Amino acid sequence: MLVQRAAIxxxxxxxxxxxxxxxxxxxxxxxTRAVESLRPARHWLVVVCAGLAGCTSPQSALDxxxxxxQSVATLFWVMLVGAVVIWVAVIGLSVFAxxxxxxxxGEKAGLRLxxxxxxxxxxxxxxxxxxxxxxxxxxxxxEANGPTIAVSAERFWWRVAYGVEGEPGVAKSLPEGxxxxxxxxxxxxxxxxxFLIGSPDVIHSLWIPSIAGKMDxxxxxxxxxxxxxxxxxxxxxxxxxFCGDAHAQMALRVVVVSPEEYEAYVARQGEPASVGAxxxxxxxxxxxxxxACHTVRGTAADGMVGPDLTHLASRRTIAAGTLPMSLExxxxxxGFTHRVKPGVQMPSYGMLAEDEITAIAGWLETLK
Amino acid sequence: xxxxxxTRDNLWxxxxxxxxxxxxxxxxxxxxAYGCAPNENIFQTISGFRIFVGGLTAVALAAxxxxxxxxxxxxxxxxGRIPHEEDSIEVRERFLEFSTVLLAGxxxxxxxxxxxxxxxxxxxx
Ligand SMILES: [Cu+2]
Numbered sequence: 269m270l271v272q273r274a275a276i277x278x279x280x281x282x283x284x285x286x287x288x289x290x291x292x293x294x295x296x297x298x299x300t301r302a303v304e305s306l307r308p309a310r311h312w313l314v315v316v317c318a319g320l321a322g323c324t325s326p327q328s329a330l331d332x333x334x335x336x337x338q339s340v341a342t343l344f345w346v347m348l349v350g351a352v353v354i355w356v357a358v359i360g361l362s363v364f365a366x367x368x369x370x371x372x373x374g375e376k377a378g379l380r381l382x383x384x385x386x387x388x389x390x391x392x393x394x395x396x397x398x399x400x401x402x403x404x405x406x407x408x409x410x411e412a413n414g415p416t417i418a419v420s421a422e423r424f425w426w427r428v429a430y431g432v433e434g435e436p437g438v439a440k441s442l443p444e445g446x447x448x449x450x451x452x453x454x455x456x457x458x459x460x461x462x463f464l465i466g467s468p469d470v471i472h473s474l475w476i477p478s479i480a481g482k483m484d485x486x487x488x489x490x491x492x493x494x495x496x497x498x499x500x501x502x503x504x505x506x507x508x509x510f511c512g513d514a515h516a517q518m519a520l521r522v523v524v525v526s527p528e529e530y531e532a533y534v535a536r537q538g539e540p541a542s543v544g545a546x547x548x549x550x551x552x553x554x555x556x557x558x559x560a561c562h563t564v565r566g567t568a569a570d571g572m573v574g575p576d577l578t579h580l581a582s583r584r585t586i587a588a589g590t591l592p593m594s595l596e597x598x599x600x601x602x603g604f605t606h607r608v609k610p611g612v613q614m615p616s617y618g619m620l621a622e623d624e625i626t627a628i629a630g631w632l633e634t635l636k
Numbered sequence: 637x638x639x640x641x642x643t644r645d646n647l648w649x650x651x652x653x654x655x656x657x658x659x660x661x662x663x664x665x666x667x668x669a670y671g672c673a674p675n676e677n678i679f680q681t682i683s684g685f686r687i688f689v690g691g692l693t694a695v696a697l698a699a700x701x702x703x704x705x706x707x708x709x710x711x712x713x714x715x716g717r718i719p720h721e722e723d724s725i726e727v728r729e730r731f732l733e734f735s736t737v738l739l740a741g742x743x744x745x746x747x748x749x750x751x752x753x754x755x756x757x758x759x760x761x
Contacts, residue, residue: 391745398749402756409761411679437676492678 327477327504333524334479335460335496336408343401350393412494414459415530418442421465421472421485421507423613424514425575425588426451430534434464436492442466447538448563450575452583454523455479456530457500463493473509476522482508497524502584513611519589540566541578541635549631552624556617564635574614580635587612599629642710645732649707653700653740660696661750664689672760680760689754696747704740707733 324331332338361381365372416434420427420442428450434443442464455461465474467485474493475482483493497503507518525533541564543550550567553559559569565578580586584593590609591597601608603625605616617625643649668685672678711733720731 387741395749395752398752399756402753406757406759406761409678435676436678438674440674 325504326502327506329477331478333497333499333501333503334476335498336480337478338498339404339408340481343404347397409492409494410460412460412462414456414461414527415534416462416464417453417455418446418464418466419453419474419485421467421474421511421518423469423512424507424518424609424611426453426474426518426520427575428453430454430537432464434490436464436490438489440490441468441488442490447534448576449537449579450583451585451588452521452523453505454525454530454533455495455497456527457497457524459527460494460496463495465491465493470511471509472507472511472518474505475508476503476505478503479522479524484509497522500524500526504589514609517588517590517609517612519585521584521589523584536582537579543567543631543634547631547634549627549629549634552620552628553631556620556624556628558628561614577632577635581633582636595629595633598632599625602628602632643706645707645710645729645736649703650732650736650739653703653736653743656696656699656703657743657746657750660692660747663692664750664754668754675760678760681758682754682760683758686754686758689751693747693751697744700740700744700747704737704744707736707740711737 329337330341330344332341415430416432418427418429418432418434420429427448429442429446429448432443432446463474463483465483465485466489467487469487471487472485473482474485476495479497480493480495483491485491501524503522503524505520505522507515511518543564543566545567553564554568559567559571561571561573563570563572563576563578565576569577581593585591586593586597586601587609591601602617603620604618605612605614607616620628667688668682671682671685672680711730714730716730716734718734720727720734
């Protein structure tokens with residue numbers, strides 16, 4: 269029963285494996301049809317509303333919830349307004365010169381306009397923008413006063429460790445230790461936390477648009493990103509550097525809370541799982557070799573290949589932002605791994621019996 | 637046939653200024669990167685390198701300024717006029733001088749932009 273319900277969440281399964289991926293079939297088509305059925309005059313309305321709605325979201329650099337995102341947004345708006353003013357002036361001038369009063373000025377005046385308007389003016393504007401941008405950089409990269417968090421970008425998920433000790437640099441890998449987690453990063457609001465960012469495989473890029481700019485995760489070096497979230501809330505982060513098949517499904521949630529809540533959360537994540545080893549799901553988990561790749565602290569499972577599952581069910585999503593956390597989705601991820609997330613570096617367990625998957629998913633769901 | 641000029645312009649005099657810009661860029665970034673490697677201590681100051689970049693910039697700007705003035709002077713004195721579209725050695729010379737002036741102007745600004753970060757950054761961040 270459970271697996272049949274899971275099929276609803278994984279459209280196209282199991283009768284028609286040749287269907288295109290779920291997203292295009294279920295999400296895009298009805299929307300496109302709705303837009304098509306509107307009369308042309310309304311198209312603008314839809315575009316404008318969609319545009320404005322896009323500005324306020326948990327994943328918008330124009331809806332800043334962090335110090336760096338705030339600077340980026342300010343820069344963006346100033347440059348946008350400036351660009352519009354310059355564009356209007358240039359187009360106005362060209363209309364004036366070609367339509368309104370052609371031949372009003374001689375070649376000399378034209379040359380003078382090019383030298384002042386085309387050389388001197390851009391140099392002054394660009395210099396001002398460069399100086400403005402440069403003076404922001406040391407401030408945004410100032411010393412952190414919050415926790416240091418290691419973020420390892422791995423195909424196609426995020427390994428997280430709270431409270432590590434280390435520094436950035438080249439020809440090195442991320443520091444060991446810390447409280448392990450995955451695909452969800454909690455941050456204390458109002459404090460400047462430091463990410464140490466690395467990768468064991470290919471280049472990725474960590475981007476949490478509402479909070480800060482991007483920082484690349486490069487194998488063999490440790491990059492540093494200081495973030496200062498200002499508004500509590502749940503935000504979306506993505507991998508912003510193409511890294512393979514499942515790149516588009518390599519997201520993460522960022523949860524900004526008060527410093528006290530942050531401390532309590534990390535302490536909770538540091539505890540072993542409070543589950544019984546006599547559970548049917550646990551037995552199946554071990555029998556099927558899930559423990560070769562996954563750690564559940566407090567049990568015998570200590571694999572290091574995939575995400576730490578000790579407190580899996582306390583996270584908001586499954587498989588790096590791919591599905592919302594729920595019993596059904598856990599079952600569909602374990603049973604139809606590659607349909608949910610094509611290209612994922614975890615084997616599919618579709619051959620398991622339905623009740624086996626149900627038992628494993630049920631056990632995973634107790635890992636709060 | 638007398639060509640009104642002191643320096644005979646050619647492709648080498650044309651690319652002198654951009655070459656200075658390129659070498660300046662390389663030395664600025666290369667030296668600071670060398671000083672900060674392996675970039676573990678990001679709050680380490682780079683005062684010495686900033687002085688080096690400052691001096692280098694002064695030399696580069698002076699050299700580019702010289703190229704600029706030389707080419708502009710010869711162009712002006714010999715009655716250079718745009719457009720240079722006549723098929724003669726004389727006009728070719730004026731054309732090269734004028735192009736040199738433009739490239740030197742561009743290189744001058746570029747060298748300043750290259751040096752600006754060093755003017756404003758104080759450490760390896
Ligand atoms: Cu990636």
